[in-house]
Amino acid sequence: xxxxxxxxxxxxxxxxxxxxxxxxxxxxxxxxxxxxxxxxxxxxxxxxxxxxxxxxxxxxxxxxxxxxxxxxxxxxxxxxxxxxxxxxxxxxxxxxxxxxxxxxxxxxxxxxxxxxxxxxxxxxxxxxxxxxxxxxxxxxxxxxxxxxxxxxxxxxxxxxxxxxxxxxxxxxxxxxxxxxxxxxxxxxxxxxxxxxxxxxxxxxxxxxxxxxxxxxxxxxxxxxxxxxxxxxxxxxxxxxxxxxxxxxxxxxxxxxxxxxxxxxxxxxxxxxxxxxxxxxxxxxx
Amino acid sequence: xxxxxxxxxxxxxxxxxxxxxxxxxxxxxxxxxxxxxxxxxxxxxxxxxxxxxxxxxxxxxxxxxxxxxxxxxxxxxxxxxxxxxxxxxxxxxxxxxxxxxxxxxxxxxxxxxxxxxxxxxxxxxxxxxxxxxxxxxxxxxxxxxxxxxxxxxxxxxxxxxxxxxxxxxxxxxxxxxxxxxxxx
Numbered sequence: 001x002x003x004x005x006x007x008x009x010x011x012x013x014x015x016x017x018x019x020x021x022x023x024x025x026x027x028x029x030x031x032x033x034x035x036x037x038x039x040x041x042x043x044x045x046x047x048x049x050x051x052x053x054x055x056x057x058x059x060x061x062x063x064x065x066x067x068x069x070x071x072x073x074x075x076x077x078x079x080x081x082x083x084x085x086x087x088x089x090x091x092x093x094x095x096x097x098x099x100x101x102x103x104x105x106x107x108x109x110x111x112x113x114x115x116x117x118x119x120x121x122x123x124x125x126x127x128x129x130x131x132x133x134x135x136x137x138x139x140x141x142x143x144x145x146x147x148x149x150x151x152x153x154x155x156x157x158x159x160x161x162x163x164x165x166x167x168x169x170x171x172x173x174x175x176x177x178x179x180x181x182x183x184x185x186x187x188x189x190x191x192x193x194x195x196x197x198x199x200x201x202x203x204x205x206x207x208x209x210x211x212x213x214x215x216x217x218x219x220x221x222x223x224x225x226x227x228x229x230x231x232x233x234x235x236x237x238x239x240x241x242x243x244x245x246x247x248x249x250x251x252x253x254x255x256x257x258x259x260x261x262x263x264x265x266x267x268x269x270x271x272x273x274x275x276x277x278x279x280x281x282x283x284x285x
Numbered sequence: 286x287x288x289x290x291x292x293x294x295x296x297x298x299x300x301x302x303x304x305x306x307x308x309x310x311x312x313x314x315x316x317x318x319x320x321x322x323x324x325x326x327x328x329x330x331x332x333x334x335x336x337x338x339x340x341x342x343x344x345x346x347x348x349x350x351x352x353x354x355x356x357x358x359x360x361x362x363x364x365x366x367x368x369x370x371x372x373x374x375x376x377x378x379x380x381x382x383x384x385x386x387x388x389x390x391x392x393x394x395x396x397x398x399x400x401x402x403x404x405x406x407x408x409x410x411x412x413x414x415x416x417x418x419x420x421x422x423x424x425x426x427x428x429x430x431x432x433x434x435x436x437x438x439x440x441x442x443x444x445x446x447x448x449x450x451x452x453x454x455x456x457x458x459x460x461x462x463x464x465x466x467x468x469x
Binding site: 001002007008035042053102103104105106108109190 | 416
């Protein structure tokens, strides 16, 4: 199908974009990469009255490391972030997750911040933001505000971005020296949305014991679910059992609830084992 | 608005009020500057096919799953059904029509598809050709595993993919040794 009619502008500054969003509110929508929005428009699942195309705001196409955080601008494409060597060094989880986002051609166009704002419960980058405890910077007509990950996701496809606001950057903490991370997911076909996915983070204390084990889940709840699995004492199998007892996924056309819960357990074990091995490698090196 | 008054820049045309709801879009398609008046909701795929009459770009699913509509945007492979023509204003677009050399000789990827029987009905072929062309620019010597990753976002209902994987590897050979291209 084709998109419904809408008004359109392509502003050349953030101020112009905010003015356009302000006058279109509450029926305006930001168009960045469009890899989620255009399918919604084509299928007429979304009918915004006005699109503010931010593709001319090239100043937002940045990825940089700043004060212990990887900062990704609103126009940085997945492929660009994935290929950025400084980002891979500073926070390997970002690349691990982005490699699982759709297909290379989609990643050429889709933006990393756009997928976070889209807040799809199956989105890999939403889980990364939730797990790392990052934040999103929102610009509005009355100034900027920084929203923490735990406050950002309100529900499926709903994030805390007001109709007159533009998300300009996402900030993700870099990986600690004695920490490791891993991402595991299962999808029906390569590149499809995950039936279940787990991002894991582990930290070691000076003696090599596990001081923190945490996992974030996609496709098991309406918003990214984060579980603290430190009490499993660094044993991936018992962490998997713990996770299985704590998730309450819903059934849908792709999987039953029981299968999703099973996957949550298995993938927790795999991802946490990967994160622990990664942490030991980094702490040892 | 580009209504004959002066020479507005590409962005002037887009950000100003459209004329009768239409935007003047200028694209450099396969090296030729083309213009069209389109509504904001016109998909790039439809602009290429309907407004510019370049029907080599095929439209399958219109939600980014099948890959048939893949074109190169400033050299990067993108889904033309997931992009508005107005967003592409000012960009260089390469469609499947632009892969063939000016003298009509097939490109290495096109030749490899012919050599390896990489197509049957041909509906999905334009998307494969463009996606593979861009991927080989980035990675000229893909492994069989990487060849599968390259075509992972394109659907083919005829071939079973085996010959397409072979064609990716063959295209890499032909690019490396261009004198083998004209063997047909």
